[in-house]
Amino acid sequence: MSNLPLEGIRICDLSTVWSGPFCTAYLGGMGAEVIKVESIQHPDSFRFGTAVFDGWWEAYGPWNCTNVNKYSITLDLNKTQGVELFKELVRVSDVVIENFTTRVMRNFNLTYQVLKGIKPDLIMVSVPGYGMTGPWQDHAGYGIAFEQTSGLAYLTGYTDGPPQNMGGAADPIVGMQAAFAIQVALEHRRRTGEGQLIDVSQIETLTCLLGVPMLDYCMNKRIWGRLGNRDPVMAPHGVYPCKGEDMWLSIAISSDEEWKALCQAIGNPGLAKDERFSTPLNRWKNQDALDKLIEKWTLEHDYYEAMTILQKARVAAGAVASPETLNEEPHFKERGFFQELSRDIVGTQLYPTWPLRFSETPLEMRPAPKLGEHNEYVLGTILGLSKVEIEELEKGQIIGTKPIGLGGGILA
Amino acid sequence: MFAQALSGIRVLDIGHHIAGPYCARLLADFGAEVVKVERTEGGDPSRKAGPFPNDKPDPEASGLFFYLNTNKLGITLNLKTDTGIKIFHELVKQADVLVENFSPSVMPSLGLSHGDLKAINRGLVMTSISNFGQSGPYRDYKATDIVLQSLGGWLRSRGETTREPVRAAGALRIAEYIGGIYAATGTMTALIHKAETGIGQHVEVSLAEAVSTMNCYPVAMSCFPRNTGWSKVRWVYTPSVEECKDGYVGINTLTGAHWRDLCALMDMPDWAENPDYNTLAARLRRRGEVYKRIHPWLMERTREKIFAEGRDWRVPVAMVYNTEDILESPQYQARDYFVEVEHPSLGKITQPGASLKMSRTPWQIKRLAPLLGEHNVEVYGKLLGYGKEDLVRLRQAGII
Numbered sequence: 001m002s003n004l005p006l007e008g009i010r011i012c013d014l015s016t017v018w019s020g021p022f023c024t025a026y027l028g029g030m031g032a033e034v035i036k037v038e039s040i041q042h043p044d045s046f047r048f049g050t051a052v053f054d055g056w057w058e059a060y061g062p063w064n065c066t067n068v069n070k071y072s073i074t075l076d077l078n079k080t081q082g083v084e085l086f087k088e089l090v091r092v093s094d095v096v097i098e099n100f101t102t103r104v105m106r107n108f109n110l111t112y113q114v115l116k117g118i119k120p121d122l123i124m125v126s127v128p129g130y131g132m133t134g135p136w137q138d139h140a141g142y143g144i145a146f147e148q149t150s151g152l153a154y155l156t157g158y159t160d161g162p163p164q165n166m167g168g169a170a171d172p173i174v175g176m177q178a179a180f181a182i183q184v185a186l187e188h189r190r191r192t193g194e195g196q197l198i199d200v201s202q203i204e205t206l207t208c209l210l211g212v213p214m215l216d217y218c219m220n221k222r223i224w225g226r227l228g229n230r231d232p233v234m235a236p237h238g239v240y241p242c243k244g245e246d247m248w249l250s251i252a253i254s255s256d257e258e259w260k261a262l263c264q265a266i267g268n269p270g271l272a273k274d275e276r277f278s279t280p281l282n283r284w285k286n287q288d289a290l291d292k293l294i295e296k297w298t299l300e301h302d303y304y305e306a307m308t309i310l311q312k313a314r315v316a317a318g319a320v321a322s323p324e325t326l327n328e329e330p331h332f333k334e335r336g337f338f339q340e341l342s343r344d345i346v347g348t349q350l351y352p353t354w355p356l357r358f359s360e361t362p363l364e365m366r367p368a369p370k371l372g373e374h375n376e377y378v379l380g381t382i383l384g385l386s387k388v389e390i391e392e393l394e395k396g397q398i399i400g401t402k403p404i405g406l407g408g409g410i411l412a
Numbered sequence: 413m414f415a416q417a418l419s420g421i422r423v424l425d426i427g428h429h430i431a432g433p434y435c436a437r438l439l440a441d442f443g444a445e446v447v448k449v450e451r452t453e454g455g456d457p458s459r460k461a462g463p464f465p466n467d468k469p470d471p472e473a474s475g476l477f478f479y480l481n482t483n484k485l486g487i488t489l490n491l492k493t494d495t496g497i498k499i500f501h502e503l504v505k506q507a508d509v510l511v512e513n514f515s516p517s518v519m520p521s522l523g524l525s526h527g528d529l530k531a532i533n534r535g536l537v538m539t540s541i542s543n544f545g546q547s548g549p550y551r552d553y554k555a556t557d558i559v560l561q562s563l564g565g566w567l568r569s570r571g572e573t574t575r576e577p578v579r580a581a582g583a584l585r586i587a588e589y590i591g592g593i594y595a596a597t598g599t600m601t602a603l604i605h606k607a608e609t610g611i612g613q614h615v616e617v618s619l620a621e622a623v624s625t626m627n628c629y630p631v632a633m634s635c636f637p638r639n640t641g642w643s644k645v646r647w648v649y650t651p652s653v654e655e656c657k658d659g660y661v662g663i664n665t666l667t668g669a670h671w672r673d674l675c676a677l678m679d680m681p682d683w684a685e686n687p688d689y690n691t692l693a694a695r696l697r698r699r700g701e702v703y704k705r706i707h708p709w710l711m712e713r714t715r716e717k718i719f720a721e722g723r724d725w726r727v728p729v730a731m732v733y734n735t736e737d738i739l740e741s742p743q744y745q746a747r748d749y750f751v752e753v754e755h756p757s758l759g760k761i762t763q764p765g766a767s768l769k770m771s772r773t774p775w776q777i778k779r780l781a782p783l784l785g786e787h788n789v790e791v792y793g794k795l796l797g798y799g800k801e802d803l804v805r806l807r808q809a810g811i812i
Contacts, residue, residue: 005604006601061629061632061636064632065635066628132769135746142664144664144666145662145730148660148731149730149731151737152580152581152584153732154732154734154735155581158571158575162655162660164570164571166581167570167626169586169626171628172625176594178768180438181770183597183604184418184770184773185417187417187607190604190607194772195772197771198771199769204747204749204766204767204768207749209581209589210584210735212479212584214738214762214763215463216735218758218759218761219475219758220467224584225582225734228579229578238558248576248577249562250558252559316559317554318558318560319562320562320567322565323566323624323631324634327635329563330550331544331549332621334548335545335547335548337621337624338635349636352625355591355617355619355624356594356597357545357546358601358613359526359613359614359615
């Protein structure tokens with residue numbers, strides 16, 4: 001059994017909410033020592049999702065899922081002492097990651113220039129919305145905003161409707177891109193001893209997914225828009241209602257062979273001979289009629305039953321599964337995708353793991369730390385502060401374990 | 413001249429469509445030597461997908477193939493023949509990474525399972541991306557992007573409560589790109605492990621599971637007691653993406669503070685602390701009224717104006733861009749984001765450049781996507797010592 005690949009790598013994680021923390025949860029699961037740095041004055045705003053009760057800041061589900069595999073300290077970076085301690089930590093760390101606008105680290109006087117002076121081979125990663133340079137560098141935003149500007153929202157929605165939010169996927173996409181970049185930088189450092197600064201602009205990462213529409217615009221002046229659940233080429237293609245309320249099945253037919261199989265499977269082999277639907281182009285042109293015929297069949301079936309029938313016939317079909325009960329979905333259940341972890345305040349719960357599996361070095365899953373839980377370990381054991389010094393810091397509210405500022409609640 | 417972080421790492425890319433090729437492309441962008449291995453007849457199916465210049469199909473001018481396979485060398489090889497498999501074994505012996513995204517039964521059926529290849533190259537990192545993963549009840553299920561979004565528990569959360577849920581990113585096939593990013597990240601981890609130990613491993617990516625990680629909130633909430641008391645199926649916001657004078661803006665009031673600041677910005681002080689409007693749940697119950705109040709204000713202002721005012725009033729506002737907007741955006745231009753290329757078949761095109769900026773080992777574009785078999789001579793010559801006569805013989809036998 002091998003050691004985990006990133007053992008020995010120490011990461012100072014100032015990032016908040018979802019994108020940066022998602023990245024470091026992965027790196028922590030691969031063995032890196034991720035030290036999440038918050039403050040009792042301004043804890044990670046992702047904690048603010050629950051009603052107020054004792055320990056409320058440890059209870060929010062998404063926060064718990066996103067902050068697995070980390071250690072937690074608090075440091076008030078608005079105080080000189082806090083900043084000095086952070087610098088001491090950077091001196092013995094390999095990576096610093098944050099997802100603020102550039103103004104924030106400038107105000108703390110913790111820019112790459114400063115930190116590089118302390119640790120010359122430091123790998124510093126910033127995950128700002130719009131980049132560390134440029135007209136919008138000090139413009140704050142959230143995942144939904146980046147989906148809107150990067151072009152993704154414009155492609156999402158009903159044919160007869162406005163652009164729709166994708167729902168926040170920007171964060172994990174960018175988080176994994178940052179994890180990719182950090183590892184690339186670690187490889188470079190392994191070869192050369194050199195660190196570097198990495199700027200993962202969220203809108204730029206996302207717009208990289210739109211290379212193909214961009215080419216279509218350059219070549220053909222075509223602007224990709226919204227087509228609901230339809231496809232430019234495939235038909236039938238869409239989401240069909242099944243038995244029960246708000247139950248759906250997606251179907252995607254990409255060949256004549258698959259079309260014939262569908263006709264057989266729904267007990268209407270004659271349909272395969274219908275001129276209106278005899279070629280891909282004909283099917284596409286007559287989708288409205290086609291969809292109605294398929295709907296008649298799906299409405300008579302439970303969505304999983306329908307999927308099973310179609311997949312048996314080698315037709316691409318997918319029950320529109322409920323994320324709220326995904327741990328009971330047959331695939332996710334059998335694959336053991338959700339894992340139980342136990343933790344104070346929230347008890348034993350199921351946590352989503354990763355869509356990545358490694359044959360030699362399986363990803364670890366450790367529950368999220370409590371706020372400031374590792375103040376003593378990091379300040380005492382790693383930085384060598386005495387018990388008295390640590391007590392002084394607590395008295396001065398530079399460090400602590402209970403929030404004293406409430407800030408704003410997320411998801412108002 | 414900047415160094416490339418991954419130079420000297422050799423990747424065999426037998427991926428097709430999007431997921432495998434995008435993973436390999438990310439590695440190529442930072443210097444890995446990526447050899448794309450295509451089937452002899454027709455090559456990667458993405459060569460048929462387009463878009464094409466003037467919509468005229470041309471396997472050497474497909475936008476999808478072009479975008480996914482920048483920075484790669486291209487060879488052909490017929491893996492349906494014994495000779496082809498033997499040659500492939502020889503290539504694997506000299507590779508650090510193999511990327512594939514076939515259905516899970518394919519590689520073992522060719523004698524190219526991880527077990528088979530590990531035996532000939534102990535240090536090989538084999539990255540396998542598939543719809544559902546290498547195991548599970550749907551292992552051999554057929555799937556496209558919309559099917560993955562469905563079973564991944566992502567589709568259901570999006571759209572109006574009164575009608576069918578709607579897919580993310582339309583025809584983009586985003587699930588496959590997401591899988592590619594995960595695969596590249598996992599491959600890097602395995603490479604770091606290999607550098608330390610000399611041992612490779614099998615990295616497996618499940619696209620449906622990757623999709624599920626896009627939907628953190630309801631998935632996480634499903635595992636925890638419902639701690640916001642907010643039970644919903646479609647994740648709808650209001651305000652949200654809103655029409656304005658010259659297009660759309662996103663008004664993203666995620667917190668109480670944002671809502672109060674929005675009320676100040678839009679001159680609606682009576683709504684700032686009003687429990688009928690100052691939470692999302694309350695506003696959703698009164699969607700029509702909210703729309704009626706904010707719509708006229710929005711229709712009097714352009715995207716740029718609302719964006720600027722949002723910044724001044726600390727309300728998260730974003731302009732909703734389409735492809736044309738992005739290409740014309742001063743923001744993207746100021747960041748030197750685009751790469752301009754004069755391509756023999758595609759013409760003059762502008763592409764997205766770096767997905768991230770690295771100060772010492774920046775993203776680089778070194779070559780355009782290969783023509784089918786373009787580097788047969790170069791790659792087979794360098795790696796396997798094949799001469800021109802060998803290649804002629806192999807071509808005649810349908811091996812390359």
